[in-house]
Amino acid sequence: MARDINQRLQQLxxxxxxxxxxxMDSATLGSIFRxxxxxxxxxxxxxGDQPNTRYALGSMQAVSDTYTRVSKDTADRVANQxxxxxxxxxIDAEFxxxxxxxxxxxxxxxSDVDLLTLSNELFSYHPNGIKxxxxxxxxxxRRNSLxxxxxxxxxxxVRLEEAFPAAKVDKAGAKAVKISGGSLARDVDxxxxxxxxxxxxxxxxxxxxxxxxxxxxxxxxxxxNQPFRxxxxxxxxxxxxxxxxxxxxxxxxxxxxDSDRKVTLPSFDIASVMYHADxxxxxxxxYYELSILAETQRHLDVLACSHAMAQTLYVPDxxxxxxxxxxxxxxxxxxxxxxxxxxxxxxAEHAPxxxxxxxxxxxxxxxxxLAA
Numbered sequence: 001m002a003r004d005i006n007q008r009l010q011q012l013x014x015x016x017x018x019x020x021x022x023x024m025d026s027a028t029l030g031s032i033f034r035x036x037x038x039x040x041x042x043x044x045x046x047x048g049d050q051p052n053t054r055y056a057l058g059s060m061q062a063v064s065d066t067y068t069r070v071s072k073d074t075a076d077r078v079a080n081q082x083x084x085x086x087x088x089x090x091i092d093a094e095f096x097x098x099x100x101x102x103x104x105x106x107x108x109x110x111s112d113v114d115l116l117t118l119s120n121e122l123f124s125y126h127p128n129g130i131k132x133x134x135x136x137x138x139x140x141x142r143r144n145s146l147x148x149x150x151x152x153x154x155x156x157x158v159r160l161e162e163a164f165p166a167a168k169v170d171k172a173g174a175k176a177v178k179i180s181g182g183s184l185a186r187d188v189d190x191x192x193x194x195x196x197x198x199x200x201x202x203x204x205x206x207x208x209x210x211x212x213x214x215x216x217x218x219x220x221x222x223x224x225n226q227p228f229r230x231x232x233x234x235x236x237x238x239x240x241x242x243x244x245x246x247x248x249x250x251x252x253x254x255x256x257x258d259s260d261r262k263v264t265l266p267s268f269d270i271a272s273v274m275y276h277a278d279x280x281x282x283x284x285x286x287y288y289e290l291s292i293l294a295e296t297q298r299h300l301d302v303l304a305c306s307h308a309m310a311q312t313l314y315v316p317d318x319x320x321x322x323x324x325x326x327x328x329x330x331x332x333x334x335x336x337x338x339x340x341x342x343x344x345x346x347x348a349e350h351a352p353x354x355x356x357x358x359x360x361x362x363x364x365x366x367x368x369x370l371a372a
Contacts, residue, residue, distance in 0.1 A: 052345035059254035060247035081163035098227035123195035129202030149215035233316040244282030265331030291368040304336035
């Protein structure tokens with residue numbers, strides 16, 4: 001974490017200001033963002049000598065509705081252009097948002113938007129599902145997943161350049177084609193994919209249970225995901241926590257963004273880690289918001305001190321272990337250290353007479369009951 005708190009606060013403000021970090025002209029930016037408040041509520045919380053408290057509280061807050069709307073509108077613009085142009089190539093496609101924006105755990109006004117671009121030429125299915133066992137899938141596709149997705153990726157790259165000639169189209173990504181700049185207020189990651197009927201989806205027919213297959217261009221293989229199941233599960237658990245889970249995830253992501261350490265833990269896995277935090281402790285954040293910081297620090301500390309325990313945790317949909325590489329465990333350690341430092345700094349602002357070597361558990365207990 002950047003040690004200077006004023007620097008961290010400035011970085012937080014810049015991230016949350018969606019009018020920055022974009023190549024759009026000032027007139028267009030002004031028309032989009034004129035309704036955004038110049039000063040956010042979190043900036044007036046705490047006293048003048050409590051900048052770490054303001055940083056912690058600000059890091060938990062959702063990006064404003066204005067900036068989120070712009071993110072979604074930008075994705076819609078890209079989707080509408082692609083749908084029309086891909087149709088000329090004989091590709092029937094549909095589009096869905098995945099990732100942090102629909103989950104409402106994005107931390108930046110200029111966050112990338114993940115746009116699934118789904119070819120309807122085929123879908124795959126799990127042979128152990130009820131529909132497959134019943135013989136409902138009777139019309140085999142003429143081509144396989146890899147062939148369809150390679151062609152889709154190729155056409156997406158060409159059509160994006162045609163539709164947005166002033167923008168930059170980055171084709172180097174393994175799973176997404178990134179388009180940025182020009183008239184676009186947000187970077188958009190376009191992810192070629194097709195549907196996959198999971199075992200759960202075959203039984204329930206629920207949209208959130210349906211999976212996708214995406215292309216890994218570098219490995220020339222396909223990867224199966226359940227992005228909508230992930231969104232549903234995190235959202236439901238957040239509701240049980242009174243909104244505390246999303247705040248804890250945003251807090252971790254902001255601390256990672258400002259860290260001087262190398263926090264090698266992806267955003268998806270950060271959300272998955274906090275999914276396993278104590279619900280009652282997070283729920284306490286409805287009344288004492290700093291208790292979310294206390295629980296986040298406690299949870300990360302427990303896992304960092306016991307990698308054996310951390311390695312038993314699964315992502316919310318149960319499809320894989322969270323900590324499936326040594327690099328992720330190292331990222332957990334670094335994020336935990338950063339959170340220790342933030343909690344100690346916040347504690348010092350509210351209880352300066354306490355000894356600096358006070359136990360972390362005692363610091364957590366103190367700030368869990370603070371109104372700020």
